[in-house]
Amino acid sequence: MAPASGPMGSGGAGSTAAASYWALAVLFIVNVFNQGDRMLFGVVVEPIRRDLLLSDTSISLISGLFFVLFNLLAGLFLARAIDRGNRVRILALGVLAWSLATAAQGLAQGFWSLAAARIAVGIGEATAFPAVMSLIPDLFRAEARGRAVAVFQSSSFVGIVGGTVVAGVLGAALGWRSMFFVCGLAGLGAAALLVLTVPEPKRSDGEEAELVPEAYLSGMVKAALRVLKLPGLPALLVGLGFAAMMTFVLASWGPAFLLRSHGVPLAEVGLVIGPSVGIGGILGTIISGIAADVLVRRRGHASAMLLVPMVTVPLALPFMAAFILAPSLLWAMLSAACMNALLSAALPPSMNFAVNGAATRDRAMVSTMLLAAMGLIGGSLGPFLVGMLSDRLAAEHGAESLRMAMTAMLVVPVLASVCLTFAWRHARGGASHPAA
16 A cells, blocks of 8 residues: 555655554554444343343344434534544544443443433444545555555454454453443543544645635535535445445344354354454455455546445345355354455445545545445344344244344345446446546
């Protein structure tokens, strides 16, 4: 990867390549905590459900709809601040907020107190992705950004592995309440590391000087409308939303599925699901980033990177079916690894295409809108549908009701593939940006 010239960006002086790589490393660590804290809830969902007397539908509302809705609403407002303000400081405040809110989940006494703490986690985590997606283009040149985004995105799966393993071990040893206290307070160190060692880079393209004062809400709406005019982006938003649905279901219901259908003990559930899903996700994101850069160089147009998700998403379907239906735990986990690798490969090329196609002042907005689509379609609808179907099928299928409910997700890769194909065709035929 080639760092951008100047102070971690183009047009300045006084920084080194090491500073850019160090910034990426710290952002990597921050996202490990981001994704790790997000995974904790799903691992201990069964003891939480029993202790607080909650249904699967209630759990899906807390872990899915409520979390995602407030995460995305906060993200839309924060994106404008990130595009115009000090991104490093905003991100550090977000880390502080979500870490304290993670610890607060351990104090929950019922549905509403747990939902409030979970919502607070979502609001804090809303800073992470748009801030980083705005920073990376000012850290690395265009030809290396695909790999930089892929390296950063692989941190999500390091967090998934770490979060699931730690939550399972600490949840079994200390109880779910103490587990939240320990993991939440650990994140405060990441906030300190970020704010003390990473300076705010100069924005590229000289657009800092072009920003003019305007009403915050109207500016946010104008930015969103500009983003929606990017060729192929509306279809890409929907396609990524469908592609992400099963990964959200896996995060929300995967541990409970292993506990109910495969009899995995709580202390071992993180060790079982974390490595298989995490390793698959890491390989998928890194390889897809490299493949996207190669395709752009060979074809000479940025839309070529969208060929990666067009291929990988439909290939995930048979592995998704095998994960849900396999009677053997070994085959289920091998299938989960392959499924997650293929689904995770969709995000880095899609995000890189959208962020590089947007103006510098709109980078956080476009990344937030992609997350919004993934969250609203995949993160809220997917887990909620599975939880609701599981409750309705419980009388007939008992502990296997969750497995039956998850089969509804098998249509999702087909829907995603159709949308991604439309996105690629519109991006290729429209006024989309050439490869840098």
